[in-house]
Amino acid sequence: xxAPESNRRQPKxxxxxxxxxxxxxxxxxxxxxxxxxxxxxxxxxxxxxWASAQKLYDAGNFSAAADAYQDFLAxxxxxxxxxxxxxxxxxxxxxxxxxxxxxxxxxxxxxRDSDIxxxxxxxxxxxxxxxxxxxxxPFVFQLFHGLSRxxxxxxxxxxxxxxxLLLTLHLVLSRRGKGACLxxxxxxxxxxxxAGLWWLAxxxxxxxxxxxxxxxDAQIRSGPGENFSVGFTAPAGRRVSILDHKHGxxxxxxxxxxxxxxxxxxxxxxx
Numbered sequence: 566x567x568a569p570e571s572n573r574r575q576p577k578x579x580x581x582x583x584x585x586x587x588x589x590x591x592x593x594x595x596x597x598x599x600x601x602x603x604x605x606x607x608x609x610x611x612x613x614x615w616a617s618a619q620k621l622y623d624a625g626n627f628s629a630a631a632d633a634y635q636d637f638l639a640x641x642x643x644x645x646x647x648x649x650x651x652x653x654x655x656x657x658x659x660x661x662x663x664x665x666x667x668x669x670x671x672x673x674x675x676x677r678d679s680d681i682x683x684x685x686x687x688x689x690x691x692x693x694x695x696x697x698x699x700x701x702x703p704f705v706f707q708l709f710h711g712l713s714r715x716x717x718x719x720x721x722x723x724x725x726x727x728x729x730l731l732l733t734l735h736l737v738l739s740r741r742g743k744g745a746c747l748x749x750x751x752x753x754x755x756x757x758x759x760a761g762l763w764w765l766a767x768x769x770x771x772x773x774x775x776x777x778x779x780x781x782d783a784q785i786r787s788g789p790g791e792n793f794s795v796g797f798t799a800p801a802g803r804r805v806s807i808l809d810h811k812h813g814x815x816x817x818x819x820x821x822x823x824x825x826x827x828x829x830x831x832x833x834x835x836x
Contacts, residue, residue, distance in 0.1 A: 618650070627654040645675035649684070656688055662779030662801035664688050666834045669777065669804075672696075673836075676710045692802025694821045709767075717764035724757035772806035772820065776833040785826030789814035796826050805833060 618633035631654035638647050652667030668685035675681055686696040697706045712720070731750030738746065781801045786793040789811045799805075805817035808825065815833050818825045 615647075615650075622650070622654060627657045630654045631658065643670070643674055645671045645678065645681065648674070649678075649681050652688070653684065656684070660779075661688060661691055662777050662781075663834060665692060665802040665804070666777040666779070666836060669775075669836055674713060674715070676713050688802060689804075692800050694803065712763075714764060714767050714771075717760055717767060721757055721760040721764055724753050724760055728753035728757055772804075774807040775836045776805050776807050776815075776817065777836065778803045778805060778817075778828070778832060779834045780828070780832035783828055783832050785817070785819070785824070785828055787826060789816070789827045793827065797822075797824060807833065807835065 615634075615637065618630050618637070621627075621630035621633060631651055634647055634651040634654065638644065638651065641647060648667045648671035652664045652671060655661075655664035655667060665685070665688045668681065668688055671678070671681045672685050682696065689695055697703050728750050731746040731753060735746035735750055778799050778801055782798050783801070784795045785797055785799055787796050799819055804820045806820060807815055808818055809816040810830065813830050814827045815830045816825065816827050817833060
């Protein structure tokens with residue numbers, strides 16, 4: 566099982582800029598960098614407090630270990646490491662649907678983690694699909710998902726405020742004949758545009774209300790009720806997009822096949 570660890574990094578020293586900008590611009594950018602780098606990591610937690618869950622896992626008591634990890638997740642629901650470890654326990658128990666849901670949450674928080682990506686893909690293949698869509702080159706998929714949506718949002722705002730700061734400094738200092746922040750400001754603005762478009766593309770291409778089927782051989786019906794005919798069945802672990810809900814039933818679109826239908830609400834776990 567993967568041991569959770571912190572991904573915090575110390576910001577590198579910023580080289581000086583000529584003239585009177587040395588005391589101002591680099592220091593402001595450094596402060597922005599420190600603020601971004603010191604944001605809490607999604608997997609940051611008191612690793613020592615997980616020892617009890619680890620002991621249960623090592624003893625093969627996966628059900629109790631899963632319960633322990635769920636208790637920890639109540640305090641840190643976006644933790645990549647906790648969701649990954651919970652998914653591992655659920656997968657070993659044979660609960661494929663909930664395992665896929667946990668692995669997906671872990672992957673959303675830490676898309677560059679090779680262990681998370683590997684085990685998510687393994688679980689998805691057991692459910693009849695794969696992490697990388699058919700026809701998409703793996704390196705393109707990995708590049709597009711190289712940063713999480715939270716990281717892209719943070720990167721966009723850091724670059725946006727850095728651009729505003731540098732361009733404002735340029736306007737102020739250019740009156741004294743010392744404006745040298747125009748090019749760095751425009752560079753930050755351009756990079757902010759790239760990060761913003763990347764972030765927007767990730768948001769637009771992701772399911773608006775994603776979920777995972779957690780019921781084995783789920784019967785997907787033509788309407789919200791058992792009196793409606795069964796159109797097709799889908800295995801546990803299949804990813805869906807939730808479209809509507811009515812009277813304890815949920816309308817879903819099965820992402821792989823593109824088919825739509827209705828399931829009891831307890832047959833789907835929302836992400």
